[in-house]
Amino acid sequence: MEKRRPAIGFWASLHPRHWGVWMLLGIMWLMAQLPHGLQQRLGRALGRLGYRIGGSRRRMTEANIRACFSERSEQQQDALVRGTFEANAVGMVECTQSWFGSMARYRRDLQVDGGDLLRDNLAKGRGVILYGGHFSILDFALPLVDAVNPIAYMYRPNASPVLDKVIEGRRAPYRHANFSKRELKELIDYLRAGNLAWYAFDQDLGLKNSVFAPFFGVQTATLKTLGWLARESGSIPMFMSQWRDNDRGQYRLRFREVPAPFPTDDDVENATILNQMLEQEISRDPTQYLWLHRRFKTRPEGAPPIY
Secondary structure: OOOOOOOOHHHHHHHHHHHHHHHHHHHHHHHHHHHHHHHHHHHHHHHHHHHHHHHHHHHHHHHHHHOOOOOOOOHHHHHHHHHHHHHEEEEEHHHHHHHHHHOOHHOOOOOEHHHHHHHHOOOOOOOOOEEEEOOOOHHHHHHHHHHHHOOOOEEEOOOOOOHHHHHHHHHHHHOOOEEEEEOOOHHHHHHHHHOOOEEEEEOOOHHHHHHEEEEEEEEEEOOOOHHHHHHHOEEEEEEEEEEEOOOOOOOOEEEEEEEOOOOOOHHHHHHHHHHHHHHHHOOOOOHHHHOOOOOOOOOOOOOOOOO
């Protein structure tokens, strides 16, 4: 098994090549000190700026929206793109609060749908795996879930060792454990011990790791491991989505049962079931989903490229 990258040492982190990252972290710290309302306004302003600047990120978002909401007019699609930039920029600013500020207020005022269902399933002692996607509140969601129950998550180390060390250190108070993509066996053992883990499955990791299943009408590369994880661990599968209810500091978690026959021995069927659930949640407010990445970079043979 591939080992985790060793954490960077203090003196090595002060090398000039890391000064840009330290400046970025300083800006993040300053953002976290702003009042909530000002954070929201700043995020929306940054989102509007990002939309106007455009570039590859905007073209990517437009392609995703066009592929998934082809029934909407050009004006409606453009409104979704604008809203996506604003909601996700707000989410980036909110992340600084979870890393460098206090989450007490947001944890106290959290709204939870399906919390009793989650607690009942955890009480069975088999462990619960929460499938879900990348919504705009991003890291802000981790302290919220921790307010309901201690949780572990799958993660991908950041390319910057300094940023990775700082961010994982700031996540530590709100996590029970974390696992890289190379630590699936450890994740299975963790679930077998009766714990709760969060697995965001909506990333394109290439043809070798995926099957094609519909997602908003697009044949989408979806991870093969989804049903396997639940079967191997014996854990109870559930679905979670995370939301910003408004700009006044109210957030919501939604926990749902994953319907039968999941998990099956058919990877395509498993992927289809979970993609449908993700679709249903995204449709509540499409702008709060992370459309700003290449979700459809892997295409079925003969299919035209999305980007």
